[in-house]
Amino acid sequence: MDGGAPGPVRGRTVRSTCCYCGVGCGVLVHGARDADGRERITGVEGDPAHPANAGRLCSKGLALADSARSLQGRLLHPQLRGDRAQPRRRVDWGLALDTVAERLSRIVERHGPDAVAFYLSGQLLTEDYHVFNKLAKGLLRTANIDTNSRLCMSAAVTAYRLAFGADGPPACYEDLELAKTVLFAGSNAAYAHPVLFRRLEAAKARDPGVRWIVVDPRRTDTAAMADLHLQVQPGTDVALFNGMLHHLVWEGLLDADFIEAHTTGFPELKRLLREYTPRMAAEICGIRAEDLVTAAEWFGRSPAALSLYCMGLNQSVHGTDKNLALIHLHLATGQVGRPGAGPFSLTGQPNAMGGREVGGMATMLAAHRDLDDSAHRAEVEALWQLAPGTLPDRPGLAAVELFEALRAGRIKAVWIACTNPAHSMPDLGLVREALQRAEFVVVQDAFAGTDTVSFADVLLPAATWGEKDGTVTNSERRISRVRAAVARPGEARPDWWIAREVALRLEARLAAPGAAPLFTAATPAALFDEHRALTVGRDLDIGGLDYAVLERDGPQQWPFPAGAARGQARRYGDGVFATPDGRARFHPTPYRPVAEPVSARYPLRLLTGRLRDQWHGMSRTGRVPHLFAHCPEPALRMHPDDAARRGLQAGELVRVASKRGALVLPLELSDEVASGTVFAAMHWSGQHLSCGGVNEVSLPAVDARSRQPELKHAAVRVEKAAFGWHLLAARRGDALALHAALQPLLRDCGYAGLALHPCAESTGDGRAWMVLRAAAEPMPAAWMQRLEDALDLGTGPDTLEYRDARRGLLRRVAWREDDGSSRIEGVLWADARPGGDALLQAALADRPWTGPRLAAFSSTATVARDPMVCVCRQVSESQIRAAVRDGADLAALRTRLGCGTVCGSCTPQLLRLVAEPVRA
Numbered sequence: 001m002d003g004g005a006p007g008p009v010r011g012r013t014v015r016s017t018c019c020y021c022g023v024g025c026g027v028l029v030h031g032a033r034d035a036d037g038r039e040r041i042t043g044v045e046g047d048p049a050h051p052a053n054a055g056r057l058c059s060k061g062l063a064l065a066d067s068a069r070s071l072q073g074r075l076l077h078p079q080l081r082g083d084r085a086q087p088r089r090r091v092d093w094g095l096a097l098d099t100v101a102e103r104l105s106r107i108v109e110r111h112g113p114d115a116v117a118f119y120l121s122g123q124l125l126t127e128d129y130h131v132f133n134k135l136a137k138g139l140l141r142t143a144n145i146d147t148n149s150r151l152c153m154s155a156a157v158t159a160y161r162l163a164f165g166a167d168g169p170p171a172c173y174e175d176l177e178l179a180k181t182v183l184f185a186g187s188n189a190a191y192a193h194p195v196l197f198r199r200l201e202a203a204k205a206r207d208p209g210v211r212w213i214v215v216d217p218r219r220t221d222t223a224a225m226a227d228l229h230l231q232v233q234p235g236t237d238v239a240l241f242n243g244m245l246h247h248l249v250w251e252g253l254l255d256a257d258f259i260e261a262h263t264t265g266f267p268e269l270k271r272l273l274r275e276y277t278p279r280m281a282a283e284i285c286g287i288r289a290e291d292l293v294t295a296a297e298w299f300g301r302s303p304a305a306l307s308l309y310c311m312g313l314n315q316s317v318h319g320t321d322k323n324l325a326l327i328h329l330h331l332a333t334g335q336v337g338r339p340g341a342g343p344f345s346l347t348g349q350p351n352a353m354g355g356r357e358v359g360g361m362a363t364m365l366a367a368h369r370d371l372d373d374s375a376h377r378a379e380v381e382a383l384w385q386l387a388p389g390t391l392p393d394r395p396g397l398a399a400v401e402l403f404e405a406l407r408a409g410r411i412k413a414v415w416i417a418c419t420n421p422a423h424s425m426p427d428l429g430l431v432r433e434a435l436q437r438a439e440f441v442v443v444q445d446a447f448a449g450t451d452t453v454s455f456a457d458v459l460l461p462a463a464t465w466g467e468k469d470g471t472v473t474n475s476e477r478r479i480s481r482v483r484a485a486v487a488r489p490g491e492a493r494p495d496w497w498i499a500r501e502v503a504l505r506l507e508a509r510l511a512a513p514g515a516a517p518l519f520t521a522a523t524p525a526a527l528f529d530e531h532r533a534l535t536v537g538r539d540l541d542i543g544g545l546d547y548a549v550l551e552r553d554g555p556q557q558w559p560f561p562a563g564a565a566r567g568q569a570r571r572y573g574d575g576v577f578a579t580p581d582g583r584a585r586f587h588p589t590p591y592r593p594v595a596e597p598v599s600a601r602y603p604l605r606l607l608t609g610r611l612r613d614q615w616h617g618m619s620r621t622g623r624v625p626h627l628f629a630h631c632p633e634p635a636l637r638m639h640p641d642d643a644a645r646r647g648l649q650a651g652e653l654v655r656v657a658s659k660r661g662a663l664v665l666p667l668e669l670s671d672e673v674a675s676g677t678v679f680a681a682m683h684w685s686g687q688h689l690s691c692g693g694v695n696e697v698s699l700p701a702v703d704a705r706s707r708q709p710e711l712k713h714a715a716v717r718v719e720k721a722a723f724g725w726h727l728l729a730a731r732r733g734d735a736l737a738l739h740a741a742l743q744p745l746l747r748d749c750g751y752a753g754l755a756l757h758p759c760a761e762s763t764g765d766g767r768a769w770m771v772l773r774a775a776a777e778p779m780p781a782a783w784m785q786r787l788e789d790a791l792d793l794g795t796g797p798d799t800l801e802y803r804d805a806r807r808g809l810l811r812r813v814a815w816r817e818d819d820g821s822s823r824i825e826g827v828l829w830a831d832a833r834p835g836g837d838a839l840l841q842a843a844l845a846d847r848p849w850t851g852p853r854l855a856a857f858s859s860t861a862t863v864a865r866d867p868m869v870c871v872c873r874q875v876s877e878s879q880i881r882a883a884v885r886d887g888a889d890l891a892a893l894r895t896r897l898g899c900g901t902v903c904g905s906c907t908p909q910l911l912r913l914v915a916e917p918v919r920a
Contacts, residue, residue, distance in 0.1 A: 015047055017472055017480040017555075018061045019123060019465035020615050022347025023195050024474025025061055026050020026555070029466060029485035039486035041068045041466050051555060052173060052474055058194035059613045059871050059903045063627055067620040068466050072736035073449045075461035076490025088459060093491060097498075100415075100458055101505035103440045107412045108140060108510065113392075115412040117144035117402050120360060121419035122152070122349030125470030125482055127527040128495035129351070129360040131519070132417065135503040137359075138384050138518055139510065143371055143396030144411065146362040148419045149352040150399040150708060152311055154363075155319030156345035157356060158706040162320070163327045163585055165578035166539040167356055167368050170571040171306065171342035172476040172557065177203045178340030179306035181298050184214045185237060185326055186312015186712075190221040190908045191612045193310075193346050193475075197222070198904050211302075213295050215240060216312060217607060218679060219672040221908035228295055231674060233286040234605050234713050235594035237313060241325035242591065243281025244296035245332060246273045253300030255334030262575040263331055265586035272588045284591060300333055304340030311348065311609075315711040317595040319703045325589040336584075337572035344475070351472040354479075357540055357558075358531055362396035363707070366534040371395050383534055385516035398707035399425065400700045407434035417444040417495060418462065422451035423617045423685040426698040426709045427660050444498055447619040449743070451686040461492045465620075468494045470524045471550070473558075477567070479545065480555040496527060536562070539578045595701035595710045598676075602658060602715035604642070605677045608694050609712075612905055613871055614683045622687070625735050625758040625768030629868035630906075633755040633773070634684040635668035638718065639675045643667065648720060651834070653751050653775055655721040656680070658697035658714050663689070664721045664751035666773070678718060682711075687743055690752035690774075723750050723775035725808065728836040730771045730843055731791045731826040732759065738770035741790035748783060750776040758874075760846035769844055775834075778808055784830075793826045802857050808832055813839070813856045821848035824856075841865070869913070870899035870906040880913050890914055 011032035018025040026047030033039050044064040048055035078096035079088035107115050118136050120129065136145035157167045164170070176182075176199045189197045204210045214226035215237060223229040232240055248254055249270060259266050278296070282289040299305050307330065313322040327343045335341040347353050359366035369376035377391045397405055403421065405411040407430060414435075425431045435441055435455035443456035446464035453459065467488045473479050488494075503519045511518075521527045525547045535558075536543040543562040550556065557567030576582045598605055613627040621627045636656055638648070648654060650669045655662055656678070665680060673679050680694040697716055702709045731738055735756055746752040757769040772787075793799065793814050802811040814826035824843035829836030839856055842849075849856075867877045875897045883893055890910055894900050900907045 011042065012485075014483045014485045015481070016466070016483045016485065017350070018057070018064065019350050019620070020060050021193055022349060022352060022475040023052055023193050024350065024472060024478060024480055024555075025053035025057055025195055026480065027057065027061065027064070030065075031485040038489075041065045041486055049554065050480070052476070052478060052480070053195045056195045056198055057903060059627065059905045060615055060621055062872065062903055063621070063624045064465070066624040070623065070736055071489055072734075073447055073623070073740065074489060074492070075445055075448050075459060076492060077461060078491065079456075079459040081457055084457070088456070093493070096458055096460060097501050097505060100442055100460075100502050101509065104140075104413055104502075105506055105509045107440065111412055113140045113142040114144055114396070115410070116140055116142055117397065117406065117411045117414045118146075119399065119402060119414060119416045119419060119421060120145065120147040120355065121417060122147060122149040122352035122355055123418050124355065124495055125351060125468065125472060125524075126354035126358060126531060127470040127524045128417075128499065129355045129358045130527050130531045131496045131499040131503065133358050133360045133366065134384065134518055135499055135506070137365070137391055138386055139503060139506060141390060141392055143362050143392040143394065144402060145360065145396060146399045146402055147355050147360055148399070148421070148424060149349060149355050150361065151424060151711060152314060152348035153345070153352045153356070154361075154398075154706040154708040155314040155316070155323055155703055156309075158320045159323030159327060160345070162587055163324060163331070164572065165580075165585075168477055168540065168571065169342070169344050169475060170336055171344040172569045173199070174569060175306050175340050175342060175344070176200050179203070179210065179304050180340060181211050181213070181302035181305040183295075183299060183305065183307045184212065184216070184222055184226070185307060185309040186216065186314070187308050187310035187346060188216065188220040188222045188609060189308060189310070189346065190225070190905070191610045192348070194903070194905045196346070201907065211298050213298060217674060217677055218609070221612075221912070224912050225908050228291060228298070230285070230287050230291055230295060233284070234607060234677065235316060235318070236285040236591070237322045238318060238325045238589050239276065239281045239284040239591040240292065241322075241329060242273055242276035242589065243278050243285075243292050244299065245329055246276045246281070247278050247293055247296040248300045248329070248332060249273060251300070254332050258334035258575070259332060262577070263584045263586060264581070266332070269328065269586040269588055272590060276591075299329060302335075304338070305330070305333065305335045306341055307343045308346055309343070310346045312712060314708060316708075316713070317701050317703050317710045318592050319708050320705045321589040321592070324587050328586055328589070331584050331586065337570055337575065339570070342570070347475040350474070353473040353475065353477065354471065357473060357535070362398050362402070365391070366531070367538040368540055369538075380534065384518060387512070387515070398702070400702050400707070400709050403431050403434045404700075406438050409437065412438065413440035413442070414438055415442040415444070416452060417499075418446075420450040420452045420617045420619070420685070422455065423693055424695065426695055426711055427700040428692040428695045429661050430700065432692070444495065446492065449687050449740070450617060450619055451692060460498050461490065462498065463488045463492045463494050467492065470496070471528060476557060477540075478555050478557045479542070479550065481547070481550050496524065594713045596699055596713070596715045598715045602717050604716050604718055606656065606658070606694070606697065606714045606716045607673070607677055607679045607712060608682050608698070609679065611681045611683055614681070616683065617685050618683050618687070622756070623736060625756045626871050626874070628756040629758050629871045629874070631681070632757050633771070634665055634681065634689060634753050636665040636718065637668045637670040637673055637679040639671060639673050639677075640669045641675050642678075643669055646718065646720075648718075653721040653723065654718050656697060656716050656718055658699070658716045660699060661696040663691040663694065663696045664775075666753070678716070686746070687739075688754045690746045690749045721751065721775070723777070724832060725776055725778045726831055726834045727772070727774040728829040728834070728840060729787065729791060729827065730769055730840055731793065732769050732843075733767060733792075735768040735770060738790070742770065742772055742787075745783065745787060745790065748776070748779070749774040757844050760844065771840065788828070791826055791828065793828055798825075800853050800856065811857045813853070815849065815853070822853070823848060869909050870897075872902035873898040875899040877913070880910065884914055885918050888914075
């Protein structure tokens with residue numbers, strides 16, 4: 001025995017699907033059993049046989065094995081508390097399930113079925129969704145079951161239904177390579193859907209005549225690569241699309257035959273368009289009329305125009321109109337149902353489409369049926385063997401309304417599965433108050449580190465990706481298998497199993513005598529068969545698809561009716577739509593401003609969006625140190641001119657306030673945002689900040705038709721945040737353990753930000769630098785002692801300290817001996833003013849310390865961070881700029897430094913750096 005860590009003794013590889021965005025990439029998951037008996041995921045690579053990605057993965061997908069490596073922070077056992085004042089205790093599954101069933105049934109008996117609500121997630125599998133939907137609507141008879149897909153996809157769903165008669169994109173991924181004009185609208189695809197963006201890049205490289213138009217208030221990486229960037233004012237998309245269509249009408253660039261034969265409503269829309277001249281529309285949008293006309297010309301004269309759109313259109317009180325106005329461009333030019341053309345909504349989550357298919361939302365029934373349609377209800381009642389009149393006859397409460405009703409006491413109990421509303425919902429103060437007031441809160445999750453977990457009366461540990469079986473549906477309507485690669489840890493169970501076990505207990509209490517059992521299906525395959533039976537004869541008919549077909553032939557698109565050899569790649573190629581008369585519908589779409597206009601008190605428009613290498617609330621990606629390398633710490637981005645007018649400087653703490661709340665963030669200057677707008681990423685939550693994140697200030701106003709909130713825009717003011725005490729602490733060690741120790745300290749600070757930095761030399765053992773920045777009035781000695789204990793930075797022979805109690809100064813540096821040299825292991829720097837960055841950068845570089853150790857306290861210079869551009873190869877911006885000064889182009893950068901050769905996510909930034917003027 002060599003005394004080292006036990007190695008894997010047996011391995012296997014399974015085909016599965018990535019758990020992040022709606023691209024639905026196929027993955028090969030490698031697992032092995034260690035000598036200690038635990039099965040572990042040892043590696044993940046792209047599946048070359050999967051049609052969605054053909055082996056490509058983004059930085060997040062490539063890091064899936066790293067995110068699953070440790071059980072630190074996982075929920076492994078059921079927990080229960082009988083009193084909110086008491087901590088939860090570990091219990092067995094029987095008691096946990098019995099408690100949930102007993103409490104829910106008692107609430108239903110006292111207050112009726114609508115006193116119970118379910119809030120689910122687009123990260124659940126279709127089989128999970130199916131059981132929850134049946135439990136809520138079929139057994140409890142409540143339509144109060146919604147999902148976080150309401151926050152991202154419901155405007156697209158509503159617009160598809162209004163225009164085409166049914167939900168579902170008409171295009172497919174093959175169209176990415178066939179399009180001659182690509183219009184990105186409110187989509188930073190380079191960050192949000194990077195694997196699809198690689199396909200678009202490759203298509204443009206093969207055919208330089210392909211034109212990209214990007215509509216976005218920010219100069220994102222996607223916009224920076226565009227042939228035409230329309231940097232519109234936030235929320236003006238309807239005016240833009242109406243102005244483009246006005247020009248198409250004026251220039252005779254319509255497909256009149258298609259309009260006549262396959263649509264209705266165009267004359268009414270045409271009357272509205274008269275006032276949207278290119279000049280008038282451009283003034284609303286804040287762009288040049290010539291650029292609007294160019295976009296219209298490129299679109300109208302293109303042999304194949306494809307639109308790709310996402311949250312920038314959907315997350316708006318006018319999201320449905322924005323989607324419709326874009327769809328109108330396609331219908332009016334006949335650019336739908338043919339290769340390379342169509343309005344293509346890119347799904348945000350891995351199974352948001354599957355949740356829509358099973359009717360797992362408050363506004364729909366299974367298989368794209370409507371709750372308020374008596375014939376649709378009768379069909380589902382017959383298939384589920386329910387007594388007539390059992391199903392609720394009206395839509396339930398959508399996400400924002402659901403939490404408002406919980407706060408008001410109309411809903412008494414909420415069951416939250418695989419999502420984190422205490423971070424992702426708008427107006428977080430209201431959401432926290434709702435969860436505090438609720439009579440009963442069930443949280444079902446795989447991870448303990450979410451902001452919602454603290455509100456749970458019952459915690460149910462769920463299996464997560466790599467541990468469960470089922471199906472998901474991606475953005476192009478392609479159904480793929482998800483397979484378990486390793487055994488579930490602890491007592492974690494599949495989401496469908498947990499819901500079914502509670503349902504069986506509730507059925508015994510609530511079902512009418514003689515009623516047919518609802519929950520006989522007891523495997524993922526049987527649940528999928530129940531789901532597909534509901535789709536037969538519907539627009540998404542998958543009567544010919546089952547697990548056997550998916551095993552034999554791989555992922556398949558719907559519709560896939562019985563007798564079909566394969567699914568349908570494109571919809572509406574015959575010009576027949578899913579409306580009663582087979583015609584698509586135009587709808588008048590007048591421009592209306594954003595829900596909350598700027599004012600003298602709140603003069604700036606806050607925009608929200610994604611970081612390149614992080615996902616949602618970071619419960620997975622936040623476990624991987626190198627995924628922080630590109631953007632390691634939270635910040636508010638502001639145009640330099642706006643900062644100068646306010647006397648603000650980069651790195652200062654600023655207070656961002658709206659009518660609903662406020663948060664403090666460090667300031668970052670960037671000309672990617674236009675003057676008058678600021679930007680903050682959505683990912684940072686109370687697990688990394690002293691507040692709940694950017695949704696502290698977002699507003700809960702919703703689209704009247706889709707009921708989707710306006711998460712993208714809020715009116716804010718920004719001012720300097722003054723604190724009398726600042727702290728910088730850093731420690732090298734087990735990243736997840738350090739996070740768990742430090743996170744409880746954040747809430748006591750006026751500002752606190754917790755971030756991971758990868759070690760300069762990756763060790764593969766989960767070690768990283770955990771960096772805490774905090775500001776407040778001087779913290780009490782007890783808090784400082786807790787901090788020192790958490791960091792394990794007490795005094796000792798390898799620790800140097802300087803303290804001046806009168807001036808409130810504390811400097812402490814811990815060293816370690818490594819290969820005969822001293823290296824910094826930890827830093828603690830407290831002062832009345834911010835400082836310690838030079839020492840921090842020296843620590844992060846992990847180079848041997850030269851000279852006297854006392855010199856560590858003398859360096860007060862500000863040192864700019866060297867951003868990591870390529871996280872796969874750990875190539876920094878300074879390395880790339882040096883190579884560019886030596887004449888390197890993109891190809892040379894890839895050859896010399898390796899950047900852009902693994903996942904390719906850094907390619908847009910590499911191109912920008914190559915194109916910038918060379919700095920001396």
